[in-house]
Amino acid sequence: MRLLSSTPDGPPCLLVIDGVNFLWCRGTLLKDKTLSVNVTTDRLAIVHHLKRALRGDWRHGVIVTSTNIRAAWPTDREQYTPG
Structure with missing residues (x-):
């Protein structure tokens, strides 16, 4: 995708x-049929x-992102309610 749109006449x-x-x-937790293994996301x-x-080093492209609180580990989330 990035290679295709990086050419001077590439599509947006x-x-x-x-x-x-x-x-x-x-x-993240990958579930196998036989075992569950913790794997780092960069793998x-x-x-x-x-x-x-x-x-972001490509032309004719736009990147739109959003964050999601559920994508973080529950222990990494900030507590917004009094304990």
Whole structure:
């Protein structure tokens, strides 16, 4: 996508990512049929490719992102209610 739109006559491109903060969270739980393993997010191929797209070094493209509080670990969220 980035390579295609980086050419001088490339088509315009729009990349939208909802919950972009999951790209930098501590880890995620991958469920296998036999075992559950904690894996860091940078080991996932989709995360690697999205981070490459977010560099912003391509022409004819727009990147729109949003953050999502549910994409963070519950222990990393700020408490807004009195304890």
